[in-house]
Amino acid sequence: MSLKRRVEPSHFFKVILNSTLEDKKLRIPEKFVRKFGNEFSNEVTLTVPNGRVWQVGLTKEEQKIWFHDGWHEFVQYHSISTGYFLVFKYGKNSKFNVLIFDMTACEIQYPYVKEEPEIENEDSVEIMDFTTTPNPTFHTPKKKVFDKCSRSSSRMPRLLNRSRTSFHEDEFISLLEDMGIHVNKRFGNISAEKRERAIAAARLFKPKNPSFMVISRSIDVSLRRLYVPANFAKRYFSRDFKSIKIVDSEERKWSVQLTWMPLCFMTKMGGFARKLDDGDVCVFELIRPRALKVSVLKKTTQQMASRRRKQPSHFFKVILNSTLEDKKLKIPEKFVRIFGDELSAAVVTLTVPNGQVFRVNLTKDGTRFWFHDGWHEFIQYHSIGAGYFLVFEYRKNSSFNVLIFDTTACEIKYPYNDEKPKNEKQNSLHKDEMENEHSVPPLKSSKNKVFDHFPRSSSKVQPQPSQQNLAKPSFTAEFKRVNDKRCKMAEVEEKDYKSTHSSDKDKS
Structure with a gap:
């Protein structure tokens, strides 16, 4: 007994x-x-x-x-x-x-979250990977991600909840833009897999300043370039800008060229572009008139996390x-x-x-x-x-x-x-x-x-x-x-x- x-x-x-x-x-x-x-x-x-x-x-x-x-x-x-x-x-x-x-x-199946590290300087953002967290049941988890609900993030749950369902193109784009994230007007037509990564990146990085999101393609990686959404470029960049700086979490900086033809591209991205793979999600946040902070959600690490996710x-x-x-x-x-x-x-x-x-x-x-x-x-x-x-x-x-x-x-x-x-x-x-x-x-x-x-x-x-x-x-x-x-x-x-x-x- x-x-x-x-x-x-x-x-x-x-x-x-x-x-x-x-x-x-x-x-x-x-x-x-x-x-x-x-x-x-x-x-x-x-x-x-x-x-x-x-x-x-x-x-x-x-x-x-x-x-x-x-x-x-x-x-x-x-x-x-x-x-x-x-x-x-x-x-x-x-x-x-x-x-x-x-x-x-x-x-x-609970929405997947990453344990976000405490950092002294909130303006520094690392190239982040997903890591798995334990799946306790009746016991309090050892690892926690704290999220105080606020009005400013009230639309994000709607966006995340529907990550595996169909979106009307305009609705998907408007939900991202409500968070201050600009995207290509064709962004709503991306695959469900890429849409899920875009949503995960938006939730993880939560930019506080005007931002735009790009999902790298194999052609962009080979040409060392990334597209800047037209609505963002027109609003925050002058055609007089010939170059801007981007900075990552390790304070590494790159000077990249702006090319208008007539669409705006960041070109000659050199060392930064070599870190990218097809399908990576990049979020660029405007921190100064000619400076962008970059955060990257790697495709491979998210796939690994999905495989490790407990039932x-x-x-x-x-x-x-x-x-x-x-x-x-x-x-x-x-x-x-x-x-x-x-x-x-x-x-x-x-x-x-x-x-x-x-x-x-x-x-x-x-x-x-x-x-x-x-x-x-x-x-x-x-x-x-x-x-x-x-x-x-x-x-x-x-x-x-x-x-x-x-x-x-x-x-x-x-x-x-x-x-x-x-x-x-x-x-x-x-x-x-x-x-x-x-x-x-x-x-x-x-x-x-x-x-x-x-x-x-x-x-x-x-x-x-x-x-x-x-x-x-x-x-x-x-x-x-x-x-x-x-x-x-x-x-x-x-x-x-x-x-x-x-x-x-x-x-x-």
């Missing part, structure tokens, strides 16, 4: 609804606020597994607390939309770690009545596609935060994996009911860490010394918690009787809903819509499986 220890639950989860996105703020569950609210300052930090740290202001009203100032930028940056699922771990001193899950029930290792499951009846739990297929080859053992281990370890058999059928024998005992031991949420973290060697959340959206108190978990019942909730996204509501999904048997709140403790609540779709209705979508996706998947499975049997 594994050694158990008493742990204080420190997690809560939130389901992102349309109203959450419209409000541009996120309310912390009341149960969590009652427990930790007195420790919160007016500003908290949110750290995601790639190491990036966000500063977000809190809005407080009596016993209600919201993530507010800076929250919308956090949502935009990570492309969080309706139906996404977020898990928060409180680590004291107003610091939270955050995991983000999309509609597949699997963790997202997200979490998934979550909503416990339905059908889950309880089947006495098994299916692992999301997206997760199986990533880690299925590693799950070769017939038995996996599930470890809960108090240190207790459970052995559960794994049933496999092609690309479909279930927790099976031993799963029902795990469910019973923790008094897990319909509407509970479970988060699984894969730790290699067929072992998982598991977090359990009850219908208050907060983590349960795990059993200690074989005691049963004393988790809040749904009937202890106030209606304002139900109406304001603080629990999983009693509702039906597109499957038969998924959440039918949730206990309902007592009428004696239900205050009348406010006019504000009446003016918006209720949390119950929104959650039902999101859950229906998930269930329909699962139903289609299950029908496809049964159809294939039955046809195989007929053939045999």
Whole structure:
């Protein structure tokens, strides 16, 4: 029997609804606020597994607390939309770690960041390479990139989030130019790969002065020249300029010629151009009338970083009545596609935060994996009911860490010394918690009787809903819509499986 220890639950989860996105703020569950609210300052930090740290202001009203100032930028940056699922771990001193899950029930691929070195002279910028950062899960990353959201950078998350999607040419260029970065008017037609590097360079270098961006081509490298966008040249260079200076992070300087024909080119770039390869992204920032500071994002190092980037290792499951009846739990297929080859053992281990370890058999059928024998005992031991949420973290060697959340959206108190978990019942909730996204509501999904048997709140403790609540779709209705979508996706998947499975049997 594994050694158990008493742990204080420190997690809560939130389901992102349309109203959450419209409000541009996120309310912390009341149960969590009652427990930790007195420790919160007016500003908290949110750290995601790639190491990036966000500063977000809190809005407080009596016993209600919201993530507010800076929250919308956090949502935009990570492309969080309706139906996404977020898990928060409180680590004291107003610091939270955050995991983000999309509609597949699997963790997202977080935007890649580089740990930026502290430099005394902010005007000196090095030729920067990407380096990999660790991908911790429930633990605070050792390496952090601090990013305080500001109005001046509010459009950048939109740009970065869409780096892998299609842009209209004018929109892509205007978003860069909103940051003070001028580009060739044909820049919007570059390939998706080059567009991604351009976005990464813009985010990394964050020029404070008028700037322009160039992606080097093989012909430019061979001719030792780079094009200067016409709008930048007309605005900041005089045709009387015959030469300018460029400087890199090591204070190395080059004098290059300006050639107008009629387009403006920097030519005879000599030693600097020899450092460039096809596909490198160069950002030139005007620091004096005839001087440019240069930063280069190398194509090769970004590709190496992309190969080293770790796969997200979490998934979550909503416990339905059908889950309880089947006495098994299916692992999301997206997760199986990533880690299925590693799950070769017939038995996996599930470890809960108090240190207790459970052995559960794994049933496999092609690309479909279930927790099976031993799963029902795990469910019973923790008094897990319909509407509970479970988060699984894969730790290699067929072992998982598991977090359990009850219908208050907060983590349960795990059993200690074989005691049963004393988790809040749904009937202890106030209606304002139900109406304001603080629990999983009693509702039906597109499957038969998924959440039918949730206990309902007592009428004696239900205050009348406010006019504000009446003016918006209720949390119950929104959650039902999101859950229906998930269930329909699962139903289609299950029908496809049964159809294939039955046809195989007929053939045999």
